[in-house]
Amino acid sequence: MDSPNFIDYVKLFLRSGKGGAGSRHFRKEKHVPLGGPDGGDGGRGGHIIIRANSQLWTLIHLRYQKHIFAEDGGNGSGQKSTGKQGEDTILEVPLGTVVKNSETGEKVAEVMEDGDEVILVNGGRGGLGNFHFRTSVNQAPEHAQPGEPCVEDWFTLELKVLADVGLVGFPNAGKSTLLSVVSAAKPKIANYAFTTLVPNLGVVAYREHRSFVMADIPGIIEGAAEGKGLGVRFLRHIERNSMLLFVISADTKNIQVEYDILVGELEKYNPELLDKKRLLAISKSDLIDDELKTMLEPDLPKDIPHIFISAVAQMNLDTLKDKIWENLQK
Structure with missing residues (x-):
């Protein structure tokens, strides 16, 4: 599913x-030979922080940074001087990351705004x-604390595309063509399966200067929830859609059989997806006449x-946009 521009x-x-060590230092002045501690x-060690950036849409900038370290804190010194705080490392990521x-699979963070x-x-x-350790009975403490050690682990970052409407269908169903016509997006379009290998986003203009975001997501095949075809790597993008x-x-x-397969794959991946509003667009309908449409109606x-x-x-x-907008408002 990788492409040079979308990761x-x-x-x-x-x-x-890691935290800097506290200092074991005693005050030394010309006329005070036995100064106190x-x-x-x-200083505190640097954090590693994730920050959402609406200008990013891919994780490609992190692809080759396999090991990322924050700066250690500086050691304390005399005259109650605190060591330098380690610089935080901030990872900019797209919204929806x-x-x-990586080991437990536990979700650690999620950024949406x-x-x-x-x-x-x-x-x-x-x-x-x-x-800090001076007392009335120990006015010259030799003890100071070491800094806390660093924390390290492997983490997995997954991007889930944010969109109002997610296009769901088999390969070559006409999703990319639809997106290219109703928005300014320019997805790759060809007459063979899996033309779309990565999600494409388009802003669809609606009445009175309103708009919504539509996502063309790589096509489903039977068994996608088990990882066949493009598998779960694209199914997760549907989770964010309204x-x-x-x-x-x-x-x-x-049409009924194909729809049932699509619904079944979504249910196997995440049953909560079926709680979303749904609408069926029967594409390429210019290929059939009104009589055939009437014949198809009972079997839809x-x-x-x-x-x-x-x-x-x-x-x-335009009717499709009206129906979509109506559902989004609900």
Whole structure:
């Protein structure tokens, strides 16, 4: 599913900075030969932070950064001087990025809004200097704390495309053509399966200067939930969509069977996907006449509204937008 410009999955080894050691220092002045403790604290080690950036749409910039380290904290020194805080390392990622622990699979973070920040790996705390350990019975403590060690682990970053409408269908169903006609997006279009290998986003202009975002997602094949074809690497992109637009070609042998397969793959991957609003667009309908459309009606899925469209012939596209907008408002 990789392409030179779209990477939606990376695995990274992240290590925070270790904390600086506290200082064991005593005040030394010309007329005070036995000054008290004045050792400063160590500086905190740098965090590794994930930050959402709405200007990014791929993880390609992290693809070759397999090992990422934050800066260590500086050691404390005399005159109660605190060591330098380690510089945080910030990983800019697209909106919709999910971070998981690679070993356990546990979700660690998720960023959805521009500027959202989450600390993935905490930097070690700096140790306390000997100034903190002075007491009435021990006025010259030799003890100071070491800094906390760094924290390191492997993490997986997965991008889930953010869109209002996700196009769901078999390869070569006409999803890319539809997106190219109703928006300014220019997905690759050809008359063979799996032309689309990565998600494409397009902003669809609607009435009164309103708009919504549509995502053309690589086509489903039977068994996709088990990893066949492009498998779960594209199914996760559907999770973010507000509604699903099923696209099935009018020249398919059995629209109901094809729809059932699509729904079955979504259910196997994540049953919650079936809670989303659904709409069926029967594409390439310029290839059939009104009489054949009437004959098809009784055999169409009963649990989902449908509309006959043709992207090439510009047929019923405004009606399709109206139905989509109506569902989005619900």
